[in-house]
Amino acid sequence: MSTNLSKQDPTGDSQVGTTPEVTGTPSADTARRRIGSTLVRNGLLMLLAFVGIALLLETLSPFRVSQLGVMAYYLPAIAGLTVLTGLNGQISLGHGALMAVGGYTTAVLLERQEGLPFLLVLLISAVVAGVVGLVVGAAAARLHGPYLAGATLALAVGLPGLALKFDEFLGGDQGLRVSPPRAPDGIESFYESLMGDNLSGQRYLAYYGWIIALVVLLLLSNLVNSRYGRHWRAVRDDEVAAELAGIDLGRMRVQAFVVSAVCAGVGGSLLAVVTRLIAPTSVTIVLSFGLLTAIVIGGLGSLLGAVIGAAVLVFMQQIITDTGLDAGLDASQAANIAPLVYGVLLIVVMLAAPRGLVGTVRMAWSTRAAARRAGA
Amino acid sequence: MSMSRTRPLAKVVAALGAATLLLSACGGGDGDSGSAGGGAGSTTGIEGDTIKLGSHTPLTGVAAPGYSEISLGTKAYFDYVNANGGINGKKIEFTARDSAYNPAQASQVVNQLVLQDEVFGMIQGLGTPVHGAVVDFLNEEEVPDLFVSSGALAWDNPSEHPFTFGWQPNYEVEGKIVGKFIKENFPEAKVGLFLQGDDFGRDGAKGAKQFLADQVVAEVTYVPGNTVVGPQIDKLKASGADFVLGFNVPSYTALSQLAALKVNYKPKWFYSNVGSDATLVGGLLANFSKGAVKNGAGLLEGVYTTKYLPTVEDPANPWTKLFQKVWDAHGSSGELSNFKIYGMAGAYTFAEALAKAGDNVTRESLVESIENNGATFGGPQLAPFDYSKDSHRGISGLSVVQYTSGQVKELTKVQTTDGGDAPIEDYAGEPNTPDEDGIPNA
Numbered sequence: 001m002s003t004n005l006s007k008q009d010p011t012g013d014s015q016v017g018t019t020p021e022v023t024g025t026p027s028a029d030t031a032r033r034r035i036g037s038t039l040v041r042n043g044l045l046m047l048l049a050f051v052g053i054a055l056l057l058e059t060l061s062p063f064r065v066s067q068l069g070v071m072a073y074y075l076p077a078i079a080g081l082t083v084l085t086g087l088n089g090q091i092s093l094g095h096g097a098l099m100a101v102g103g104y105t106t107a108v109l110l111e112r113q114e115g116l117p118f119l120l121v122l123l124i125s126a127v128v129a130g131v132v133g134l135v136v137g138a139a140a141a142r143l144h145g146p147y148l149a150g151a152t153l154a155l156a157v158g159l160p161g162l163a164l165k166f167d168e169f170l171g172g173d174q175g176l177r178v179s180p181p182r183a184p185d186g187i188e189s190f191y192e193s194l195m196g197d198n199l200s201g202q203r204y205l206a207y208y209g210w211i212i213a214l215v216v217l218l219l220l221s222n223l224v225n226s227r228y229g230r231h232w233r234a235v236r237d238d239e240v241a242a243e244l245a246g247i248d249l250g251r252m253r254v255q256a257f258v259v260s261a262v263c264a265g266v267g268g269s270l271l272a273v274v275t276r277l278i279a280p281t282s283v284t285i286v287l288s289f290g291l292l293t294a295i296v297i298g299g300l301g302s303l304l305g306a307v308i309g310a311a312v313l314v315f316m317q318q319i320i321t322d323t324g325l326d327a328g329l330d331a332s333q334a335a336n337i338a339p340l341v342y343g344v345l346l347i348v349v350m351l352a353a354p355r356g357l358v359g360t361v362r363m364a365w366s367t368r369a370a371a372r373r374a375g376a
Numbered sequence: 377m378s379m380s381r382t383r384p385l386a387k388v389v390a391a392l393g394a395a396t397l398l399l400s401a402c403g404g405g406d407g408d409s410g411s412a413g414g415g416a417g418s419t420t421g422i423e424g425d426t427i428k429l430g431s432h433t434p435l436t437g438v439a440a441p442g443y444s445e446i447s448l449g450t451k452a453y454f455d456y457v458n459a460n461g462g463i464n465g466k467k468i469e470f471t472a473r474d475s476a477y478n479p480a481q482a483s484q485v486v487n488q489l490v491l492q493d494e495v496f497g498m499i500q501g502l503g504t505p506v507h508g509a510v511v512d513f514l515n516e517e518e519v520p521d522l523f524v525s526s527g528a529l530a531w532d533n534p535s536e537h538p539f540t541f542g543w544q545p546n547y548e549v550e551g552k553i554v555g556k557f558i559k560e561n562f563p564e565a566k567v568g569l570f571l572q573g574d575d576f577g578r579d580g581a582k583g584a585k586q587f588l589a590d591q592v593v594a595e596v597t598y599v600p601g602n603t604v605v606g607p608q609i610d611k612l613k614a615s616g617a618d619f620v621l622g623f624n625v626p627s628y629t630a631l632s633q634l635a636a637l638k639v640n641y642k643p644k645w646f647y648s649n650v651g652s653d654a655t656l657v658g659g660l661l662a663n664f665s666k667g668a669v670k671n672g673a674g675l676l677e678g679v680y681t682t683k684y685l686p687t688v689e690d691p692a693n694p695w696t697k698l699f700q701k702v703w704d705a706h707g708s709s710g711e712l713s714n715f716k717i718y719g720m721a722g723a724y725t726f727a728e729a730l731a732k733a734g735d736n737v738t739r740e741s742l743v744e745s746i747e748n749n750g751a752t753f754g755g756p757q758l759a760p761f762d763y764s765k766d767s768h769r770g771i772s773g774l775s776v777v778q779y780t781s782g783q784v785k786e787l788t789k790v791q792t793t794d795g796g797d798a799p800i801e802d803y804a805g806e807p808n809t810p811d812e813d814g815i816p817n818a
Contacts, residue, residue, distance in 0.1 A: 063492035070484055164573055164599045173574035173600055174505040174528070175479065177512070201516070202487075275483040277509035280601075282480040286437075318488065321474070330708055331451070332444055335435035335474035 038225050046218045053210045066202050071314045072209025073270035076216040078294045079306040080263025086301020088256035089236030094152035095264045096288030097159035101129045102268025103278035107176035118181040125269035126262045133261020141253035156288040160280035175279025178272045209270045221303055232256050297349050299356025417738025421496025427466050430489035432475040432482045433502045439477035442656045442715055447472035449719025455706040457815055463730045479509035486510040490517055500722045504528045515539050520739050523722045528575055532769040542770035545684050547576055551583020553791050556800050557776045559587040566593045568617025572624050573597040580623030593617050609635040621646045630660035633675050645679045652681035653714050676779045684758050684774040685721055687714050689784045695756035698814040721756045728753050728816035754808040758790045
């Protein structure tokens, strides 16, 4: 069945193969095709994004840099969740728990296996989260709507409890300390000769996190524009039609869940490193809900929405609290205003812009374009 | 085709560009890293005659009831000091930020306090796992990390964390003193241990078992967050334990009392200091039992616990009187509580450290002042601080008390000890009394 499927759909990882060759000399055409390919174009865009981030990290105050570091660990998890929910139609209230899997794997490996290269630790953490995602996804593929929400909610509530159950190994309530990686000497001296300044630990971590996050975004954006992405959307939009077209529903759901879990694992690994600790209290149900609200506010299924959602998650609470303090509220009142505003924002977005910020803007855009075409 | 396809990354780039402009606008102007102050040490956080202090503490979330009052007390005492001329002419500007009892959020707000607010030091950062996320960062940045609100042993590590100081008696010390009390006063008791399943329960049990190894007949643990403790209480009952010693947080004092009530289990109860605030536990009991238990605090009649600070149950104590006066003049809403007294007591210790550090205080000289003078600090604590170059431990002892008809009855003298098998001794010193103005002197 699945081999048939790939034969039916020859497009592979890009649309190049189906583009009819009509005009132009062969060599110019090949060049245009290469630039047009999703991977190359997105790769260039990612480089541009990296330049933007580097500009931010070099010009902002150390505190803003640390906030960007936090954003970098939310971003992969949120992007993975928005693909799962927005493109495949599966809801997950348990992504905080999958982040916990990534975070604990990283902490255990860094603590018990000293000298492992950090990138390898990150990859292993992603794989372990993916394996957990495979198990959960296999169960989730059979569930719908509220049952799926319930099952993943149980994961979010239950999984951090394992750290308390196996406290000798996982550190119990106080969690596992993580020593953040230092920049390799080569990178440090290169940075110093380039910028004429020391590479502080936090700035290095922010760079590190953002490079990882951008790679995750690049891979995801290729994936959602590929045959896999189309199959996931087909499953979301109309199960019967998708099945008639030869798509294995369960297989696609599990696939999407595993991809999403791998992203959450990457996010969790970065979380452990950036906050220097992984503990049950840092991966509570509140984290899972935070990820979900981020994709709702940003716009389901949109990677740009994921970036906006991550920014809202990181910056909004701090800005609201500070505004409250400046307005003369005491510390406790100011702190309690943030969740209130957050809740109000969520309600307003769902009422006024149910597609999220990105979806609404995109919608307005295409309506206007359609009107203009109709007028012309 | 390629024109109409969505290009997520193109928009990501556009958004980041916009964000660059926006954030540069917000974040500009505070590029100074601020470690000025010559060779003698850092004076970051001191501007003119103000000195900035910060704290991370749960103001929202599950740990907020009770614990959120601590920073209110701290702030009230500093406001009182400021209204009376400050310390060495310096006013103390105190900012508490919300950790939500979440290490990840604590690390963000501590970044903000250190990097943006540029505080001189941190005081009373709350919670073992929560503070664990920031202790390395604070020491790398060489920010005084004073009087951590947690009895874990981890804060006493001057070689690795020279800027971090514990404050309240640690759980092992408490366990030892409690163990000795039970062995001497109830030598025939069959003791059951009711423990939180982490270092809190483990350290406490370790201390107590030095004296009670022969008397312990059962040991049960609970997992924080799981509110079902019936099986644990059943097991204690079945083991024949007639004296239960709990190292648990307040909500589990209430839960264990309710579970015991259900199966008509009536041993003697001893709760560690952390879990025994009568007002809070009483409220929790009424709440958990959905109103069935009305006189919640009354259920604690006859319960044993420990004490290392004066409490609201003792309004005649000169310290309680002082703190009542401070709260009445500078407190926000609500009555004085033991949590607020805890906050004020820590603030008092800071004020004394600052006074003794002299006029030209730096981060380093403040730490030195605590190491050199801390053992003789005044203040409301019942036993002296164990502070020196080699010890950042905090209050060195406590006394055993019992709730009897709404009062707290002292059953032992204040006793002091060290970790490990160091002996337990009665504290011979007189209790401190506050000066007329209630502000420590140099």
